[in-house]
Amino acid sequence: MSTAEMSIMFFLQMAAIIAACRIVGWLAKRYLGQPQVVGEMIAGVMLGPSLFGLIAPEAQQWLFPQASRDLLFVVAQLGVGLYMFIVGLGFDVGHFRAKAGSAAAVSLSGIAAPFLLAVLITPWLLQTPGLFAAHVPLPQATLFLGACIAITAFPMLARIIHERGLSKSPLGTLALSAGAVDDASAWIVLAIVLASLGAGAGVAITAICGAIAFVLVMTLLMPRLLAPLARAAEKQGKLSQPAFGVMLGLFMLCAFAMDIAGLHAVFGGFILGVVTPRGVLTQDLRKSLEPFVVTALLPVFFCYSGLNTQLTMVNSAGLVLVTLAILAASILAKGGACWAAARLTGQDNSTALGIGALMNARGLMELIIINIGLQRGVIEPALFSMLVLMAVVTTLMASPLFEFVYGRKARERGELGALHDAEAAPPALEAHAAPPSP
């Protein structure tokens, strides 16, 4: 494939990817009441071997030839790195501090239960060939699976809560703080797994020391370095082009640093976003990045992820059983555990169920984690495909389940706006991205 051909095909691929995400996203929203992102996750799977490749293998090979995969991979990495930067920019560190009792209980069980369940089922999964990579030892496999189960679609959760005006309700603050703690913990565990899987102790030490040094520099130095930019943005009332350039350059450096240290670009983006001083700077950064990242780059990630998803691999009774077991365990260990914790710390049943339903959605975050796992050779395509299914199902469940267990009653009590508020309002460009800054 010549360079020119690759470039020509890239425009067609982008057209197909954007169109598929738009159409499936719209259908999911219109007929299933699902957020856009759910439709896009499914659209990605549909573009891969699980649907498009199954009905029209030649057309699929023509549109997404092997030679163009490298390109899609890099664009997907850029998209997901920038997306995590946007998520970081909207991350409210205050959530960690808000609400003690219940929040601690919910977040703790939202981490502890998934890892406990991972301890129980990972030995069994390791015995089934083709799920975990051959060289992965039990502790790392367990931690990885635990992180996969523990992760929460934090940006989506925040969006649902914000859209329905629940940010200041007990359910809202509880779910937001627990979700933030759980996601942070799951990412830290993933970082540990990736670091410890390096070829030899030297690599692991580099990764761990690099990550610690990075976090220290970022939290101690970066806010001070960025303070003048933030002040200038406040003074001018908007982000200047030079400042935007500096932030983008910094993002690229941070993504590179975390990649080269042996972790992943997403950590660099996310941490930079978290430490950026709040105000006009973060608001305008998100406003400038979100439309293009969410509409053009992130769909490439969904597509790349879908190209690796082969649902046809789940082709025996044994593997179907494994898939169902993972699904059931995930719902139980995350949704169930969070519900129980909320209930035990005095929340009413409706609130506790609502929290369980929201915390159980894994969305895009799960896709990011398992794509890193596949790329780094932790898991094999079969387990990857099962986890994609788990991510899609738990995310699909969230909205209707939340509506069923909490929304209807809350609306009767007048606590909640009309269900379709979010849809009736002019669709915001932020429709499926990061939570709003406080």
Place this chain on the structure above:
Amino acid sequence: MSTAEMSIMFFLQMAAIIAACRIVGWLAKRYLGQPQVVGEMIAGVMLGPSLFGLIAPEAQQWLFPQASRDLLFVVAQLGVGLYMFIVGLGFDVGHFRAKAGSAAAVSLSGIAAPFLLAVLITPWLLQTPGLFAAHVPLPQATLFLGACIAITAFPMLARIIHERGLSKSPLGTLALSAGAVDDASAWIVLAIVLASLGAGAGVAITAICGAIAFVLVMTLLMPRLLAPLARAAEKQGKLSQPAFGVMLGLFMLCAFAMDIAGLHAVFGGFILGVVTPRGVLTQDLRKSLEPFVVTALLPVFFCYSGLNTQLTMVNSAGLVLVTLAILAASILAKGGACWAAARLTGQDNSTALGIGALMNARGLMELIIINIGLQRGVIEPALFSMLVLMAVVTTLMASPLFEFVYGRKARERGELGALHDAEAAPPALEAHAAPPSP
């Protein structure tokens, strides 16, 4: 180079590219009073074999290995295609109609003189080996060189005029309408050259018929198809995410269509931009695209272009002579001819010189044309490098020359804001992009 390595290096490359463009752009602005884009053109050349590769060949090879060129090429195409889309969105078709007499004379001489001069010097250039590709016949070589000399940095010209509050002055309307006509003509000539260079009559006919059909569909059908989107945007007061997705998908399709027809993606982007109904739709599209395209993607184009620029190729007295001849011919045939035409149609000398100075800047538009010429095998690296030099020099000349021949006097007459108005004001995100919508 593995996929993962390519992705890791891509983040570092992007960091280096963004940093180089920012720093050189800032220096050019601060110390030379030049627009940002001039600095970025130079930064691109500096990252290539002409400077970075000259001082540190190994480091340059490490940062921009051959294996990653494909990737940079595709990102550059996407960037330049989207940039031309933005230019199209800001293109005021009214300019074609405004100002009859002088405008017609200036624009006509701004096209006729370059092509006449190309007729005179191309036979000589064709005799020098290593400038034009061996298979290119005289007529096409002449037309291509004519287009290279006739092109104007239209977005930059519009920006300078707008920044200094000259949009409604005789100079402003004259330069804007003549610049628009000249650029449109040069692009049409380029399209004809590319179409006629196809392998065999069949390919040329496909290209020409394809382009005509495309333009017809785009001008007759597209405004009607987009009318509902435009109305919805007006009604909501902003561009919705779905509408943004539709426009991006359309852009990708148009870029693909013009590429596959044998022309170039930039035509697809530009024409789509021109036919998009004006209003909130076009304003918000530009606002959503510009920051990322101008700050992150376009610099990749400058860098890719710079990687192909080998100023060391101009290494003999003969080639230096050729370079100087091209430079002198370009300035004479464009700046000189436009000045003469304005003078002959009754403009005072200061206005006529000002118009000549502005029309003579070629900027980014020249880089786009010659990159297409190099990529399609019309010109060879040596002529490419000479034309890069011509583009940089004529663009560098524009601001100080304009200030010298027109600005000082106009300011004395109170027609012009302070020179540094544009810098003192909060730097807009649009600082070096498309002209504002009317």
